Amino acid sequence: MPTEQMAEPRPRPVPVMPRTERPTTHVETRRPGDAPLERAEPIFEVRDVAVTYDDSPAVRNISLDVHRNHITALIGPSGCGKSTLIRCFNRMNDLISGATVEGSILYHGQDLYGPGVDPVEVRKLIGMVFQKPNPFPKSIYDNIAFGPRVIGMNGDMDGIVERALRRAALWEEVKDRLKENAYRLSGGQQQRLCIARCLAVEPDVILMDEPCSALDPIATSRIEDLMLELKTRYSIVIVTHNMQQAARVSDMTAVLMPEVRDGDTTVGHIVEYAETNKIFTNPDNQRTEEYITGRVG
Amino acid sequence: MSAGRLGLPGLGHAPEGGGRYVGGASRRDRAKGLAFQAVLLFSVVIGFVTLIALLVDVANDGLGKLSWDFISSFPSSLPSRAGIQSPLVGTIMLMVLVALFTVPIGVGAALYLEEYADKNRWYNRAIEINIQNLAAVPSIVYGILGLAFLVRGLELGRVLLAGALTLTLLVLPIVIIASREAIRAVPASIREGALALGATRWQMIRRQVLPAAIPGIATGSILALSRAIGETAPLIMIGAIVFVPFNPTSLDSAFTALPIQIFNWTTRPQEDFKLLAAAAIIVLLALLLTMNAFAIWLRNRYQRRW
Numbered sequence: 102m103p104t105e106q107m108a109e110p111r112p113r114p115v116p117v118m119p120r121t122e123r124p125t126t127h128v129e130t131r132r133p134g135d136a137p138l139e140r141a142e143p144i145f146e147v148r149d150v151a152v153t154y155d156d157s158p159a160v161r162n163i164s165l166d167v168h169r170n171h172i173t174a175l176i177g178p179s180g181c182g183k184s185t186l187i188r189c190f191n192r193m194n195d196l197i198s199g200a201t202v203e204g205s206i207l208y209h210g211q212d213l214y215g216p217g218v219d220p221v222e223v224r225k226l227i228g229m230v231f232q233k234p235n236p237f238p239k240s241i242y243d244n245i246a247f248g249p250r251v252i253g254m255n256g257d258m259d260g261i262v263e264r265a266l267r268r269a270a271l272w273e274e275v276k277d278r279l280k281e282n283a284y285r286l287s288g289g290q291q292q293r294l295c296i297a298r299c300l301a302v303e304p305d306v307i308l309m310d311e312p313c314s315a316l317d318p319i320a321t322s323r324i325e326d327l328m329l330e331l332k333t334r335y336s337i338v339i340v341t342h343n344m345q346q347a348a349r350v351s352d353m354t355a356v357l358m359p360e361v362r363d364g365d366t367t368v369g370h371i372v373e374y375a376e377t378n379k380i381f382t383n384p385d386n387q388r389t390e391e392y393i394t395g396r397v398g
Numbered sequence: 399m400s401a402g403r404l405g406l407p408g409l410g411h412a413p414e415g416g417g418r419y420v421g422g423a424s425r426r427d428r429a430k431g432l433a434f435q436a437v438l439l440f441s442v443v444i445g446f447v448t449l450i451a452l453l454v455d456v457a458n459d460g461l462g463k464l465s466w467d468f469i470s471s472f473p474s475s476l477p478s479r480a481g482i483q484s485p486l487v488g489t490i491m492l493m494v495l496v497a498l499f500t501v502p503i504g505v506g507a508a509l510y511l512e513e514y515a516d517k518n519r520w521y522n523r524a525i526e527i528n529i530q531n532l533a534a535v536p537s538i539v540y541g542i543l544g545l546a547f548l549v550r551g552l553e554l555g556r557v558l559l560a561g562a563l564t565l566t567l568l569v570l571p572i573v574i575i576a577s578r579e580a581i582r583a584v585p586a587s588i589r590e591g592a593l594a595l596g597a598t599r600w601q602m603i604r605r606q607v608l609p610a611a612i613p614g615i616a617t618g619s620i621l622a623l624s625r626a627i628g629e630t631a632p633l634i635m636i637g638a639i640v641f642v643p644f645n646p647t648s649l650d651s652a653f654t655a656l657p658i659q660i661f662n663w664t665t666r667p668q669e670d671f672k673l674l675a676a677a678a679i680i681v682l683l684a685l686l687l688t689m690n691a692f693a694i695w696l697r698n699r700y701q702r703r704w
Contacts, residue, residue: 191594198516225596235587238610247605248595295591302595 141169144306144336145190150204152185152194158362159185160369163204165355167306172328172337174347174377177357178392182369183340184232186357187308189213190338191227192220225252228299232311234291236283236298241275244283244294248302261301268334269297270327289320296327300335307331309339313346325350344393347377354380356389456683460676468677472643473659477670482678485659487645488558489627489685492655495562496569496626501619503566504573505608508615511574512581513603533571540568541635549636556637559649564632569622576618580611613700620693624686630657656682 145167152159160182167173175183185194192213194200206213213223236244245262254261262279266272271293275286283294292312299307309328313321328337328350341347347354355374359367373386384390471481507529515522544564554560584607592602633655641662642654656678663675 193590193594196590196593198518221593221596221598224594229590229594231587231590231594233587235585235591237588237591237606247592248597251592251595251597251601251605298591298595 141171143167144169144209145338146207146210147189148205148207150186150189150202150206152182152189152203153201154197155199157366158368160357162370165371165374167336167338168353169336170332170334171352172332172339172350174351174354175338175340175357176342176344176347176354176392177369178359179342180367180369181357181359183357184310185369187310187338187340190306190308191224191229193224193229195220225302226304227306227308228302228304229308229310230292230295230299230312233315234288234295236286236291236294238282238284240280241283241286241294242279244298245301248298252302254302265297265301266294268300268331269293270323270330271297287320289316289323292316292320292324293327296324296331300331304335306336306338309337311340311342314342321346344381348381351377353377356380356384356386356392358388358392453683456676456679458676459673460678460680463673463677464680468674469681473641473654474643477668477674480671480674482656482659482681484642484645485654485656485678486681488642488653489655489657489682491558491646491653492562492565493623493627495558495649496565497619497623499562499566500570500573500622501615504570504619505577505615507570507574508577508581509603509608512578513599513607529571529574533575536631537568537629538631538635540564541632543567544632544636555650556639556652557650558646558653560636561633561638561653561655562649564636565626565629568629568632569626572622572625573619576622577611577615580614580618581607583614584610613696617693617697620689620696624689624693627686627689628657628682630661633658634661656685 143166145165147163147165147167150163151161163186165173175186177183188194189202189206190208190213194202202214205215208223208227212218237247239247242262245265246258249258249261263272263276266275271290274290275281275294283291286294292315296307296312313324316324325346328339331337332352339347339351353374354377356372357369358372359369361367373380373384373389375385380389381393384393468481469486470483471479472483473485474480511522511526511529515525517523541564544560544567548554548560548563549556554563588606588610589602592606593599597605638654638658639652642652646653660675660678660682663671663678666672
């Protein structure tokens with residue numbers, strides 16, 4: 102667990118409270134008598150999804166709803182299938198030969214894995230930011246303009262570029278050097294550039310696969326601030342290794358755990374999915390509690 | 399290496415009397431290291447000295463004959479009037495044609511193999527192994543192929559096009575292999591980044607992978623061309639004519655090339671022709687080294703550290 106994140110004072114720290122006496126057999130997230138939650142409409146309804154790579158299962162029994170204008174965090178120890186799961190939402194697993202996805206993921210009611218669904222169209226609506234900043238070896242301007250150009254967006258490209266950079270809180274830093282190669286930016290700036298690049302095609306959802314794992318705490322905090330701003334316009338799903346990060350930014354948290362099968366193969370599944378506050382203060386599942394208090398994982 | 403061997407007491411598992419053992423071993427190791435270094439240096443020197451000797455010898459013979467007249471005159475049976483205009487023009491036209499043929503086909507094949515081919519299919523693996531083997535086939539074999547298939551089979555005759563196509567076949571595998579390496583060097587994260595923005599596979603290749611791979615492809619292609627430029631055997635095999643006192647004007651012109659002219663002059667009994675051959679070798683070498691230097695400059699200029 103990266104400790105530098107803990108040292109950093111943040112406006113929304115959620116205490117990770119060790120629990121002493123509570124029944125741990127509950128798997129249900131909601132208890133009878135709890136007030137119904139006001140939740141925005143679901144944009145993703147994941148139903149019984151399982152992913153296998155070359156016949157070895159990676160995740161299974163995944164069901165959850167992702168809500169509009171929420172930040173949904175996927176957390177869990179290494180090898181629990183978080184990245185595998187997030188790559189199902191924009192069909193990036195299609196690119197891995199030997200990967201198969203079973204079950205269904207409804208996006209606004211339409212199955213992303215249904216017949217006739219073009220993964221290219223899916224990715225126009227559901228953007229992705231990767232673990233390591235991956236700007237194209239081109240100018241800052243061309244990095245942003247690439248997406249709008251390939252999807253055939255018309256209109257004022259300079260305006261599109263500026264808007265995307267502003268939304269990613271990068272405009273002020275780069276407005277005088279748009280023609281410079283993106284590789285000359287710092288790591289944190291590169292990652293915000295990748296976010297801006299993703300915003301430029303005006304997606305509906307942004308998937309972030311450990312977006313801060315290669316960044317220092319200051320760059321991380323800027324990305325987190327940005328995420329909180331972005332969620333007013335977009336829905337965000339984030340995979341993170343860093344529980345403090347999930348606690349700081351997310352509204353809903355799903356905890357994935359690897360389950361060991363036949364010796365050394367592990368299959369990930371969701372042990373608990375609830376509001377972030379609940380996950381970090383009052384989890385129902387014992388493995389969740391052990392994980393967030395640092396006793397496992 | 400254990401700590402004992404570094405002479406640090408108590409850290410390693412040195413045997414009784416470890417001190418003596420440690421000292422002896424490291425002296426022996428040092429001697430071995432020095433001997434090995436000497437052998438390596440000797441290998442370098444052999445290659446270097448040979449090259450220098452060759453260059454000096456050629457320069458000695460040829461520099462006296464090198465002049466603008468030599469380059470601008472046509473071959474002649476009189477050594478005093480003979481020059482290399484038609485072979486030089488022939489060589490340059492061959493190069494241009496070979497580049498026009500090999501680069502699109504080579505890059506296309508490389509893109510297919512790297513970006514589209516499913517490596518689990520046996521036919522893709524068979525193609526791959528074949529290309530690697532073709533790169534190692536002796537050039538004379540391509541000459542025989544050119545003679546049988548292009549000159550006689552397709553009845554092209556002993557013309558520029560037949561020569562260019564034969565050399566194309568010869569260097570195509572090298573261009574494919576070099577292009578594949580350049581394409582493979584573009585990291586997967588660039589491809590994923592492009593696809594995640596809603597680019598199609600072709601848009602991703604056309605706008606990201608190919609531009610990033612072009613310096614590597616260009617370097618490999620130029621080096622392949624500079625191999626073709628010096629090839630004599632396949633051209634002699636398809637029967638390029640050795641005495642052509644005019645420049646090729648079209649694809650079905652008779653042609654000659656520098657290596658053939660050099661070969662022809664060295665077989666003449668007159669001493670003067672041998673000096674002419676040396677002068678022509680200098681021109682060919684200059685052409686070759688210029689191309690290689692350009693390839694190296696290109697590689698250094700656009701080299702990327704991902």
